[in-house]
Amino acid sequence: MNKRPLGKLGFAFVLFGGTGDLAKRKILPALFAAHRDGMLEPACRIVAVAQPMLARTDYLDLIGEPVKANVQGPVDVVAWDSFVERVSYIGGDLSDADVFARLAEDLRPLTGSNVFYLATGPSLFVPVCRALAASGLSEGAKLVLEKPLGHDLESSRAINDEVGRIFREDQIFRIDHYLGKEAVQNLLALRFGNSMFEPLWRREWIESIQITVAEELGVEGRGNFYDQTGALRDMIQNHLLQLLSIIAMEPPHSMEADAVRDEKLRVLRALVPLDDETVARNVVRGQYQSGTIHGAPVPEYQAEAGVGQGSDTETFVALKVEISNWRWSGVPFFLRTGKRLGGKTAEIIVNFRGVPHSALGTLPSRPGANRLTIKLQPEESIRLSTLAKMPGLGMELRGVNLDMVSDGLPHLTAMEAYQRLLLDVMAGRLALFVRRDEQEAAWQWVAPILSDWSKRHNPPKQYRSGTWGPPASSALLARHNTCWHEEA
Numbered sequence: 001m002n003k004r005p006l007g008k009l010g011f012a013f014v015l016f017g018g019t020g021d022l023a024k025r026k027i028l029p030a031l032f033a034a035h036r037d038g039m040l041e042p043a044c045r046i047v048a049v050a051q052p053m054l055a056r057t058d059y060l061d062l063i064g065e066p067v068k069a070n071v072q073g074p075v076d077v078v079a080w081d082s083f084v085e086r087v088s089y090i091g092g093d094l095s096d097a098d099v100f101a102r103l104a105e106d107l108r109p110l111t112g113s114n115v116f117y118l119a120t121g122p123s124l125f126v127p128v129c130r131a132l133a134a135s136g137l138s139e140g141a142k143l144v145l146e147k148p149l150g151h152d153l154e155s156s157r158a159i160n161d162e163v164g165r166i167f168r169e170d171q172i173f174r175i176d177h178y179l180g181k182e183a184v185q186n187l188l189a190l191r192f193g194n195s196m197f198e199p200l201w202r203r204e205w206i207e208s209i210q211i212t213v214a215e216e217l218g219v220e221g222r223g224n225f226y227d228q229t230g231a232l233r234d235m236i237q238n239h240l241l242q243l244l245s246i247i248a249m250e251p252p253h254s255m256e257a258d259a260v261r262d263e264k265l266r267v268l269r270a271l272v273p274l275d276d277e278t279v280a281r282n283v284v285r286g287q288y289q290s291g292t293i294h295g296a297p298v299p300e301y302q303a304e305a306g307v308g309q310g311s312d313t314e315t316f317v318a319l320k321v322e323i324s325n326w327r328w329s330g331v332p333f334f335l336r337t338g339k340r341l342g343g344k345t346a347e348i349i350v351n352f353r354g355v356p357h358s359a360l361g362t363l364p365s366r367p368g369a370n371r372l373t374i375k376l377q378p379e380e381s382i383r384l385s386t387l388a389k390m391p392g393l394g395m396e397l398r399g400v401n402l403d404m405v406s407d408g409l410p411h412l413t414a415m416e417a418y419q420r421l422l423l424d425v426m427a428g429r430l431a432l433f434v435r436r437d438e439q440e441a442a443w444q445w446v447a448p449i450l451s452d453w454s455k456r457h458n459p460p461k462q463y464r465s466g467t468w469g470p471p472a473s474s475a476l477l478a479r480h481n482t483c484w485h486e487e488a
């Protein structure tokens with residue numbers, strides 16, 4: 001099938017799952033953008049592998065439009081034509097040794113460190129790794145594993161054990177694309193490039209922290225996958241707990257991969273474990289009903305293609321978590337994510353405590369008058385909110401905002417998360433990838449929630465599409481005398 005010679009030198013980026021949604025929406029657009037921006041090494045060949053037996057030209061026809069539609073920034077013909085020169089295709093069943101024999105044959109002339117990207121379901125991770133080893137392709141290579149890695153702690157351990165027999169930990173890149181977002185880099189710069197926040201970054205001065213990742217989209221043709229996964233496994237176990245660990249970690253001694261990952265791990269291991277009682281009290285699960293998004297009607301979750309009848313999979317989770325260490329003891333972290341919500345946003349809100357005594361009369365009572373808002377999307381920003389005096393007689397205070405990122409910096413387009421992360425993989429930089437022990441600590445923390453949900457009949461609470469989740473989510477915060485950011 002593969003009609004393109006790979007060339008004598010260089011390395012291959014081999015994309016298993018090359019016809020899948022992730023390949024078309026994220027991975028290939030990111031590779032194209034890196035190529036267009038002159039950041040992809042000329043010696044990098046891209047080999048897509050997937051089940052359909054397609055000629056290379058048919059593969060390019062299949063991916064062309066969806067990939068172009070998802071590229072950040074312009075797609076000009078010249079850049080596109082030179083990009084596809086890099087691309088070849090191998091079709092066939094991944095359980096068929098012949099696929100790997102053809103792959104090995106294609107890669108034989110290459111001398112660099114190949115990247116194997118498994119954009120497939122986790123059930124294929126182990127068989128593909130074994131087949132790579134059997135074909136002599138694993139040595140010196142880099143392996144990228146997409147989430148979800150397993151379904152729970154046991155299955156993720158089983159996969160990690162098997163993959164670990166073939167690839168060393170420093171060859172494995174467990175991707176969590178939230179770590180590649182520009183705002184996460186900015187959060188690191190804010191915390192560790194400035195001295196003024198560090199003394200405040202603790203229980204004495206911070207009242208609560210919120211992390212919200214809200215989507216307007218529904219399950220988008222992934223009903224089958226999503227129905228077996230749910231929001232806790234799809235988002236909380238990985239993206240939100242990773243963000244939490246970056247906000248809460250101690251300053252690492254360097255940005256070297258293990259220095260950062262050791263600190264994140266300490267946070268994950270210090271999360272206060274939940275039990276049946278605290279799960280019932282502090283975790284809210286919801287599922288979307290029909291409603292409207294931007295004025296257009298959208299169906300309920302249960303009517304989505306691929307979703308089982310009467311499914312009780314959650315499309316929304318809100319929860320409270322605490323960290324048992326000196327810095328954070330007693331500070332509630334509220335995490336929330338869901339589909340078909342009232343807006344698309346990903347943000348971290350740091351609410352500072354109010355003044356101990358107001359000499360200025362009654363202050364505005366909303367929570368977080370002193371607040372840091374780190375927005376990851378749709379736009380990226382860091383905003384510091386304080387109170388200031390209204391002009392004129394008297395002492396009326398109002399909130400004012402200071403934008404801390406855009407002012408004074410050139411308006412460069414932020415690099416898309418996958419682009420940064422794929423370039424990191426090729427360069428062997430592991431800092432923004434999840435180490436095995438971090439991932440397992442996160443699974444360990446969510447385990448009591450999964451177990452409680454499976455043994456207790458706890459149907460998700462319904463919420464209308466286009467709202468911010470079930471009322472129980474607001475009630476959770478109200479019990480702690482606070483409210484979600486958009487309700488403030």
Ligand code: BG6
Nearest residue numbers: 147177213215217234235346377
């Ligand atoms: C993925 C989840 O990891 O992240 C999806 O599987 C979700 O369900 C997506 O839609 C959200 O990513 P982003 O970058 O669009 O916020």
